[in-house]
Amino acid sequence: MKWYIIKRLLQIIPVILGVTLIAFALIHLAPGDPVRTMLGQHATQQEIDEIRVKYGLDQPLYVQYFIWLDDVLHGDLGRSILSHEQVTTEIGSRFPNTVELAIAAMLFAILIGVVAGIISATKQYSAADYSVMGLALFGISMPVFWLGIMLMMIFGVFLGWLPIGGRIDLLIPFQRITGFMVVDSIITGNGAALISVLRHLILPAIALGTIPMAIIARTTRSSMLEVLRQDFIRTERAKGLSERKVIYKHAIRNAMVPVVTVIGLNFGLLLSGAILTETVFSWPGVGRLVVDSVYARDYPLVIGCILVFALVFVIVNLITDLLYTYIDPRIHYD
Amino acid sequence: MGSVNANNMKAGVLAIIICGLLLTVTLSGCTNTTPPVTEKVLIFACSGDADKLDPADVTDGESTARTDSIFEGLVEYKEGTAEIQPCLATSWVTSTDGKNITFTLRQGVKFHDNTTFNADAVVFSFERQYNTSHPYHQYGEWAYWGYMFSDIAKVEKIDDYTVKIVLSKPNAAIMTSLAMFTVAIVSPTNAAKYGADAFKKPCGTGPFKFVEWVKDDHITVVANKDYWRGAPKLDKVIYRVITDPSARLLAVQAGEIQGMEFPDPASLASIEANADLKLLTKEGMNVGYLAMNNGYGYNDSNKNGMHDQNEPWVKTPGYFAPFTNRSVRQAVNYAIDKTSIVKNLYKGTAIVAKNGMPPFMLGYNNSVVDYPYNPVKARELLNESGYPNGFNTTLWVMPVSRPYMFDPAKIGEAIQGYLEAVNIHVTIYQIDWSTYLAKTQAGEHPMCLLGWTGDNGDPDNFMNVLYGANQCTLGTAGNVAFYNNTKVQDLLSAALQTYNTSERAQLYKDAQGIIHEDAPFVYLAHANQDLVFTKNVQGFVLNPTGRYFFYPVDLT
Numbered sequence: 001m002k003w004y005i006i007k008r009l010l011q012i013i014p015v016i017l018g019v020t021l022i023a024f025a026l027i028h029l030a031p032g033d034p035v036r037t038m039l040g041q042h043a044t045q046q047e048i049d050e051i052r053v054k055y056g057l058d059q060p061l062y063v064q065y066f067i068w069l070d071d072v073l074h075g076d077l078g079r080s081i082l083s084h085e086q087v088t089t090e091i092g093s094r095f096p097n098t099v100e101l102a103i104a105a106m107l108f109a110i111l112i113g114v115v116a117g118i119i120s121a122t123k124q125y126s127a128a129d130y131s132v133m134g135l136a137l138f139g140i141s142m143p144v145f146w147l148g149i150m151l152m153m154i155f156g157v158f159l160g161w162l163p164i165g166g167r168i169d170l171l172i173p174f175q176r177i178t179g180f181m182v183v184d185s186i187i188t189g190n191g192a193a194l195i196s197v198l199r200h201l202i203l204p205a206i207a208l209g210t211i212p213m214a215i216i217a218r219t220t221r222s223s224m225l226e227v228l229r230q231d232f233i234r235t236e237r238a239k240g241l242s243e244r245k246v247i248y249k250h251a252i253r254n255a256m257v258p259v260v261t262v263i264g265l266n267f268g269l270l271l272s273g274a275i276l277t278e279t280v281f282s283w284p285g286v287g288r289l290v291v292d293s294v295y296a297r298d299y300p301l302v303i304g305c306i307l308v309f310a311l312v313f314v315i316v317n318l319i320t321d322l323l324y325t326y327i328d329p330r331i332h333y334d
Numbered sequence: 335m336g337s338v339n340a341n342n343m344k345a346g347v348l349a350i351i352i353c354g355l356l357l358t359v360t361l362s363g364c365t366n367t368t369p370p371v372t373e374k375v376l377i378f379a380c381s382g383d384a385d386k387l388d389p390a391d392v393t394d395g396e397s398t399a400r401t402d403s404i405f406e407g408l409v410e411y412k413e414g415t416a417e418i419q420p421c422l423a424t425s426w427v428t429s430t431d432g433k434n435i436t437f438t439l440r441q442g443v444k445f446h447d448n449t450t451f452n453a454d455a456v457v458f459s460f461e462r463q464y465n466t467s468h469p470y471h472q473y474g475e476w477a478y479w480g481y482m483f484s485d486i487a488k489v490e491k492i493d494d495y496t497v498k499i500v501l502s503k504p505n506a507a508i509m510t511s512l513a514m515f516t517v518a519i520v521s522p523t524n525a526a527k528y529g530a531d532a533f534k535k536p537c538g539t540g541p542f543k544f545v546e547w548v549k550d551d552h553i554t555v556v557a558n559k560d561y562w563r564g565a566p567k568l569d570k571v572i573y574r575v576i577t578d579p580s581a582r583l584l585a586v587q588a589g590e591i592q593g594m595e596f597p598d599p600a601s602l603a604s605i606e607a608n609a610d611l612k613l614l615t616k617e618g619m620n621v622g623y624l625a626m627n628n629g630y631g632y633n634d635s636n637k638n639g640m641h642d643q644n645e646p647w648v649k650t651p652g653y654f655a656p657f658t659n660r661s662v663r664q665a666v667n668y669a670i671d672k673t674s675i676v677k678n679l680y681k682g683t684a685i686v687a688k689n690g691m692p693p694f695m696l697g698y699n700n701s702v703v704d705y706p707y708n709p710v711k712a713r714e715l716l717n718e719s720g721y722p723n724g725f726n727t728t729l730w731v732m733p734v735s736r737p738y739m740f741d742p743a744k745i746g747e748a749i750q751g752y753l754e755a756v757n758i759h760v761t762i763y764q765i766d767w768s769t770y771l772a773k774t775q776a777g778e779h780p781m782c783l784l785g786w787t788g789d790n791g792d793p794d795n796f797m798n799v800l801y802g803a804n805q806c807t808l809g810t811a812g813n814v815a816f817y818n819n820t821k822v823q824d825l826l827s828a829a830l831q832t833y834n835t836s837e838r839a840q841l842y843k844d845a846q847g848i849i850h851e852d853a854p855f856v857y858l859a860h861a862n863q864d865l866v867f868t869k870n871v872q873g874f875v876l877n878p879t880g881r882y883f884f885y886p887v888d889l890t
Contacts, residue, residue: 032769039393039477045810046637047480054475082385084473084530093549149580157588164585170552170572171375282576284550297768 001325004333005318012314019310020303024065027294027302033057034081034297055081057299068303077307078300080293087304091286095308096179097167098285101277102270104201105209110263113213117220117259122247124225132217139214148207148280155203162203165282169196204281208274212266219262223255230254256327264320271316272309373569374889376871378882379576379585379594383550388533389518390463391474395787398515399595399882400573403555404446405518405538408437408456409509413886414875416619416695416791418513422451422539432504432833439495443562445521446543453491458522460489460499473530478516482789483508484639504831506838507792514790515881541566541885550575567873567888586611586866592889593867593874595882599681599740605866616876617694618863621687621796622738622785624670624729624749624856626663629653630818631777631808640804641823650777650808650816656725657780663853665715667705669756670749674707676859679744683864687857689846691788691796694878696835697842698793702850712756724757730774730782734767737880738785738861745858746783775811784814791879793842798826801849817854 035051036043052058056067071078077087120132156164167181168174174193177184182201185193227233228251236246273287286305293301324331384397389405392398410421423437443451462470463479464486487502501508511517524537536544541563542555553573559565574591576582579598585591587608597605597613605613631650632641656662672686685693688704716724731746732739739745743764750760760781765773774782789795799805803823805813822845829841849855863880873886 030769032766032772034768036772037768038475043477043810044480044637044639045634045807047475047477048810051475084386090549149584152581152584157584160588164588164590165576165581166574166590167551170377170554170574176548279577280581282551282574282578282581284548284575288550288577295767 001333005322008318008321012311015314016307016310020069020307021065023303023306024068024299025061027297027299028061028064030297032297034299037296037298038082068300072307077304080298080301082293082296082298082301087300090289090301091304091308093179094284094286094289096181097283098271098273098278098287100180100182100201101204101208101274101283101285102267104205105270105274106212106263106267108205108209109213109216109266112209113216114220114259116213116217118224118247118252120217120221121224121228129221133221136214136217139210139217142210144207144211144274144276145280147210148204148277151203151207152280163196163200165200165204165280167197167200167284168193169200172196204277204283207280208270208277212263212270215262215266216259220255220259223258224251227251227255253327257324260320260323260327264316264323268313268316271312374567375570375572376568376593376884376887376889377572377574377591378884379574379582379591381575381577381579381582381596383575384547384553384573386533387536387544387547387553388474389515389520389538390459390476390479391533392515393477395880400553400555401515401518401536401538402540402881403542403571403884404536404540404544405515405520406540407513407515407518408439409513411513411791411877411879411881413883414616414877416510416788416878418509421513422456422519428833432506432831433501435499435501435508436492437497437499439497440562441495443539444560445524445539446537446558447521447524447527449521449523451519451539452494453497454494455519455522456497457489457491458525459519460486460517462525463516464488470525470532473532478514478789482511482514482516482795504833506830506833507790507794510790510792542571545570561885563885566885568884571884583866586868589868592871593865595865596737597864597866599683599864602681602683602864610869612867612869612871614865614867614874614876615683615862616878617685617692618737618861619692619695619788619791619878619880620738620785621690621692621800621860622684622736622745622783622858623687623690624666624858625774625779625782625784625815626657626666626854626856627652627654627777627780627782628815628817628854629658629777630803630806630816631811632806634807634810639807641806647818648808652777652779654727654780656719656721656727659719660852661715661719662721664705665712665719665756666753666758667853667856668708668712668715669758670752670856670858671707672704672856672858675745675748679741679748680859680861681740684859684861687860688850690801690849690855690857691793691846692860692878695788695791695796696793697797697829697839697846699843699846699850701843702846705853709752709756716756716758721757724759726759726761727780728761728763730763730765730770730779732767732770732783733764736785737787737863738859739783740861742783749783772809774814776809777806777811777814777816779814782814787880789879793839794826794830797842797845798830801845801854802826815854817849817852819848819852822848 035048039047056064079086080090116132120129123129152164155162172193175188181197185197233246233251236250273285273290275287275291278285278287290305380396380399382396384400385394386392386397387401389401406421408423409418412419422440424440426435426437428435445451462468463476485501485503485505487500490498492498521537525532528535541558541561543558545554545556547553556570557566576585579596582594583597583601586594605611627650629649630647632645632647635645676684676686688702689699729746732742746762750762753760786800799812801813803818803820805811806816806818825841825845829838832838863876870890872888872890
């Protein structure tokens with residue numbers, strides 16, 4: 001197992017090299033450049049030339065890539081062209097927000113999705129099954145943007161129960177330590193802030209978690225149905241095991257491998273930001289950062305974000321694979 | 335194995351219960367948790383975050399919305415106008431040749447870091463921008479300096495409270511430019527202390543002091559109790575970033591914020607009908623237009639921003655023969671129903687444009703009679719110019735909404751429809767914004783939609799920047815019609831060196847008359863600027879420059 005993990009971690013190197021090389025080529029080959037965005041509609045040629053030289057944008061592409069790679073190996077992702085801020089600082093200030101939102105959305109998706117899937121499978125072709133699967137279809141088809149605005153209108157404006165957007169009520173004093181606002185409010189013992197932060201999480205988590213929730217529900221259902229048709233389930237029933245025990249003790253665990261795969265994949269996606277949800281709920285996450293930086297052709301920032309996303313994906317995948325061995329001890333990686 | 339399984343199961347169930355409890359606790363906290371507020375806090379939602387907080391190194395309205403609370407310049411705009419009045423300078427004298435302006439500075443003003451405002455601070459704030467060997471020059475791009483202030487040769491300290499600005503040539507627009515954010519006075523001590531990071535802790539003399547910046551979320555400033563005009567009425571202003579216009583409006587409706595910019599024009603009626611809200615509207619300093627490529631471009635080889643004898647005219651890549659014909663350009667002007675576009679697509683929050691700058695500005699030519707909507711006349715003109723069957727062309731449409739054009743896609747489609755009616759068959763072309771700017775400035779389009787928001791309130795900032803032949807530089811053109819009329823350029827150049835206001839105004843009027851006849855543009859609209867506030871916000875006055883000044887604002 002140890003060797004497997006080491007091997008997988010070593011595989012990150014070629015993946016990252018490949019991803020950054022492709023990203024680097026794509027973003028530089030796309031028309032437009034950051035200087036134009038920086039200077040707006042009234043750039044003079046002299047200014048444009050000077051800034052291109054200043055940021056090394058006048059160098060051939062492969063030279064720019066190797067300079068970047070050299071810097072990365074020295075732990076330097078460079079500075080954003082637009083804000084002059086370190087790329088690590090720019091990403092670091094948004095990433096905790098994205099992580100917290102992704103976790104909240106996944107909790108929502110897993111809780112509801114798995115339960116709904118199990119109910120649906122155990123009561124196949126019942127009214128409950130049809131309504132759960134109907135809702136799942138609805139969830140998958142719903143535009144996140146619209147869902148977000150609807151949630152805000154209903155729970156924010158009409159009922160007034162939950163905040164419209166943002167991370168916290170800005171009138172509550174708050175001390176930033178780790179950047180993870182839930183964590184920060186707990187370690188500083190700031191109860192008012194914790195409640196406000198959690199309240200601000202609910203609507204975006206529901207908006208973001210709805211699609212994964214629907215996918216998880218459908219996967220759980222089909223996987224459960226498959227397991228319930230297997231011989232050992234029949235044997236257990238024949239031995240007189242209660243239906244509850246059959247389902248909750250034996251069937252679920254066997255049905256979980258594909259569900260975990262789906263959860264892992266979706267979690268990886270959510271961690272690379274959710275531009276629509278972040279835009280609707282004014283959530284300062286990496287999704288908006290990467291889209292803004294692509295529009296601005298802020299090369300160092302774009303590549304920095306992609307590097308982080310690739311890393312996150314690889315790591316989440318690794319964790320998912322390791323979880324398989326835990327769920328199903330028959331799986332070995334040695 | 336069985337017992338391990340059971341334990342895992344129990345742990346799982348426990349986890350689910352805990353999560354459920356967590357959710358319940360959160361939901362039960364649905365009462366208002368805001369502590370009682372005794373201070374006056376205004377939360378204002380902007381459509382985007384600031385790029386930087388160095389006023390000299392930004393070009394976007396979102397950055398200046400914040401820096402205008404923190405910094406001030408030698409002069410400033412009078413409330414609600416683009417005319418200037420003293421600010422950090424109490425008076426000034428312009429030499430007879432118009433090349434030296436001597437300023438007397440206000441005494442007793444302190445920066446937020448408690449250092450004294452004086453001539454050294456003024457010299458520092460200017461010199462870091464133009465002097466390449468200045469120790470602070472390396473930290474910025476200084477985009478606006480080259481574009482608006484390059485006529486300033488140097489800034490000298492005469493004594494502690496007197497400075498002299500020396501111009502390389504007379505520039506009648508320089509005084510209004512000095513009210514711009516670019517030449518705001520910054521604390522040299524703060525810059526020395528923090529170096530490259532000085533503007534993460536911006537320090538000026540303005541009515542509010544910087545507190546914190548959480549990227550993409552908010553920027554907080556608090557009242558400067560020692561402000562030289564007296565402490566502001568608000569204790570705190572928080573600039574929140576809410577990019578989606580519907581979400582911004584919902585946040586005002588829910589009372590989470592007290593003000594917002596750029597409401598969706600489609601929602602203006604519902605805002606006006608809402609008794610808890612108020613809509614502030616003022617004519618905007620902008621113009622949105624359709625440019626037809628006349629085909630004159632040049633390469634500015636000596637980079638002096640002017641067309642010289644040894645820089646030959648070359649055809650732009652988007653050169654399109656019919657648009658070199660004045661009658662065709664006039665036909666396009668007749669073919670488009672601007673009134674309908676303003677009413678239906680600008681949703682009435684704009685006025686129809688007939689000149690290339692807004693009516694409230696110096697030198698606006700009100701005697702110009704706009705081309706009325708007359709498709710019959712348009713077809714006649716096309717017949718006369720040898721295009722009885724019309725022609726095919728391409729219209730470049732901006733991919734983003736701008737203050738001068740809220741919905742370019744729909745406006746593009748409307749124009750397509752109007753031109754189709756006179757047999758001009760238009761294909762619409764779109765590309766992302768930075769590329770769009772680069773390519774239109776390189777003259778690759780036959781026709782394009784674009785516009786301009788004024789910087790300093792001076793007519794030169796519209797006329798010379800957008801319509802002068804000097805601005806037909808391939809790659810960086812401001813004149814995207816690539817319209818070359820030397821008479822117009824001569825009038826505009828003369829106007830910039832004319833200090834007598836009425837003479838200057840006449841020169842601009844003459845230029846507009848010629849441009850109207852030549853018709854290289856279809857001027858569509860001057861869009862209003864709209865802000866939404868809750869009813870209890872008092873004293874906010876819109877400025878034609880689109881800048882936000884929160885000093886006079888109060889909450890009741």
